[in-house]
Amino acid sequence: MTILGDILRSNPAAKISTSLHRKGISIRHVAFALAFSISLWTIYYNYLRRSDELQLFPEEVFYYPPETPEVWSDRALQVKNAFLHAYHGYERYAFPRDELRPLTNESIDNFNGWGVTAVDSLDTMLLMGLQEEYKRALPMVQQSNFSLPQNLDVPFFETTIRYLGGLLSAYALTNDDTLRAKADVLGTLLSPVFNTTSGFPRFSVDTFSDYGGSHNSVGVLAEIASFQLEYAYLGKVTGKKEHVDHATAATRAFAKADLSLSGGMYPTRWDINIGVPVNLHMSTGALADSGHEYTLKQYLLTAKTDKANLEMYIRATTHIINNLLFISPQRQLLYVTDIMTWKDDVRISHQFEHLACFFPGLLALGVHTLPLDRLDTLGINVTDLFKDLPVKHRKAYEELAHFNLADLHLWAAQGIAQTCYLTYADQPTGLGPETVQMRSGGPFGEIPWMEAMQVWRKRGRKGSPPGVGDKRQWAGDHNATTAKERDIAANSRDYGVRNQDYYLRPEAVESFYILWRITGDVRWRHRGWAVFEAIERVAKTPSGYASVNKVNTLKPKLQDSMPSYFLAETLKYLYLLFTDEDPVPLDKWVFNTEAHPFPVFEWSASEKAAYGIP
Incomplete structure (x- = not known):
């Protein structure tokens, strides 16, 4: 006892331990209680901190010079x-x-060998007034028979x-009419891909033997839902019912699919034989992007008469806004990401893809063309959706009622x-x-945008909505080389x-173009110009432009690739962004998903009757 007494006198903690021990309480109990208390406090603190974080970075005010029409005209000329x-x-x-290799000055046939860069660029030439280049490309188009050697499949999408x-x-x-006739030939040669029970297309087709191509039973949303614009317009200009049927069959298949588990939004993978989703992966990225894009655009193309696609658009955007939009913890960057549900496990990737940068443009287009807060005038009962x-999911939708829907969509578009x-x-x-992998802020730091x-x-709607106010570019250390330095950055x-x-x-520049056209906010022009200057500075080669590796370093490397969409889309959108003429x-x-513009049209009464269009 003397030794124990000495220990207690010299060690108050030991004295407390002995006292607790006599009461049947061990150090382990105390440690557990302390850890549990800290955990509760952490949860409580982080919950409160969500709202506090909205004030960490006050809104900044940037000046965007309006520039003269001559300045923008010169920039359009540079594009x-x-x-x-x-x-x-x-x-x-x-x-x-098909495409140029801009480093070695060689060619590559990676899209059937039918001169994809020339065909993809035709309307860009026309919009830019480049008649000589257009005339030189026409003979190749006129001579093409759109076939490949036997057993070589053509990717449909x-x-x-x-x-x-x-x-x-x-x-x-x-x-x-030559172009219309060629389009009719190509659309017909591709049509065996639709020989499925659901009407969804297969991945590929053999245009030589009229064979339906790949028999893979699972299709990716972006590929099975991104042809309605082309086939509907092809049917309109040719008067052929079979082309229209392909577009309407897909719409009907999507409309009757059970989307209750996905919140009314299309998942990324589908069984193309029976027309049902086979996963609960929600995305606006590579696997899904244009599938969502074509719902609104099919409605607009047909002079706002395709009610089924409009309903699909409203359901999808509502689910995305409620579930896939997040705010980063420090800079409050608004982004859209993926969510995967497997049984009771919900995983948020917090990855943000460049491909998803089409989505703000789509939202802005919807704001411009739809009476989002008067959908009843279009025969849409939103509650029924x-x-x-x-x-x-119903409660999440009800939360949107606190906001004007057009404002909400535009804010989301501007922030993303x-x-x-x-x-x-x-x-x-x-x-x-x-x-990029967005920082989610740890287990308690995920901040859904709607929250x-x-x-x-x-708080009274003070300042800009979260994620929407101007943000400065990052001023960090681009010389980070070690893993630790990169983590800090x-x-x-x-x-x-x-x-x-x-x-x-x-x-990105597609969305800048649409936001500029519908808001007149010159910041989108300035941002597009900064992108174009970077392309000129980094990606230009003596014969063209090259894809770039290591863009986040001071020593980027060029890749021997110039995709046809660079001429069909990137430069077209930049040109339209800088020209005052519309x-x-x-x-x-x-615009289809490759930036090819189609004129809005209406089905006549006889066409509706012949094609079974409501």
Whole structure:
């Protein structure tokens, strides 16, 4: 006892331990209680901190000079010259093959060998007034028979959006019957892909033997839901019911699918034989993007008469806004990501893809063309759209009633588009990486956008909505080389770069163009100009433009690839962004997912009767 007494006198903690021990309480009990208390406090603190974080970074005010019309006209001319540089390099070294390799000045046939760069570029030439280049491309188009050697499959999705879309758009701009006839031939040759029970297309087709191609029973949403614009317009200009039937069959298949488990939104993978989703992966990225895009655009193309596609658009965007939009914890960057549900396990990826940068443009287009807060005038009962969904999804929709829906969609568009821009501006090259991993803030730090919006609303809507106000580009250390240095950089930037490549993609500037046209806000022009300057500075080669690797470093590397969509989309959207003239107004033309514009049309009474269109 003497020894024990000495220990107790010299060690008060031991004295407390002995006292607790006599009461049947051990140090382990105390440690557990302490840890449990800390956990509760952490949860409580982080819950409260969600609303506090909205005030961490006060809104900044930026000045965007309006510039004179002459300045923007000159910038449009510089984009036209960039197109000529790229296309002339293609003509010199690769025509009539598919694409130019801009480092080795070689050619590659990676899209059937039918001269995809030329066909994809036809309407860009027309919109830019490049008649000589257009005339030189026409003979190749006129001579093509759109067939390959036996047993070589043609990918349906890429062929439809690039070739068929390019031909139809050029026809719409010129009324050249040769182009319409070629589009009819190609659309017919591709049609065996629709020989499925559901009407969804297979991945590929053999245009030589009229064989339906791949028998894979699972299709990716972006590929099975991105042909309605092309086939509906092809049916309109040719008068052929079979083309229209392909578009309407897909709409009917989607309309009757059970989407209750996915909140009314299309998942990424479908059984194309029976027309049902086979996963619960929700995305606006590579597997799904244009599938969502075509719901609104099919409605607009048909003069706002395709009610089924409009309903699909409203359900999808509601689910995305409620479930797939998040705010980063430090810079408050608004982004859209993926969610995968497997049984009771819900996983949020917090990846943000460059491909998803089309989505703000789509939202903005909806704001411009739809009476979002008066959908009843279009015969849409919004409550009925969600009545068959689980309670959690119905309640989430009801939360949107606190906001004007048009405002909410536009805020989301502006915030996400700004984040798209910042992923460019943050890099030393000024070019945006393919994929970034957004910082979610830890287990208690995920901040859904609508949760932040509700806090903002309850505080009196002071300042810009969360994620929408102007943000400065990152001023971090681009020289980070070690893993630790990169982690520190990612934390201050609010994201890490997963894929360092810039593939000359158009999605960000597409959204800038649409936001500029519908809001008149000059910031989108300035942001597009910054992107174009970076492309000129980093990606230009003596014969064209190259995809770029390691855009997040001071030593980027060029890749030997110049995709046809760079001429069909990226340069086209930049040109339209900088020209004051509006040759394809958004209320009269609809761009397919490869930026080929089709004119809005109406079905006649006889066409509706013949094609079974409501």
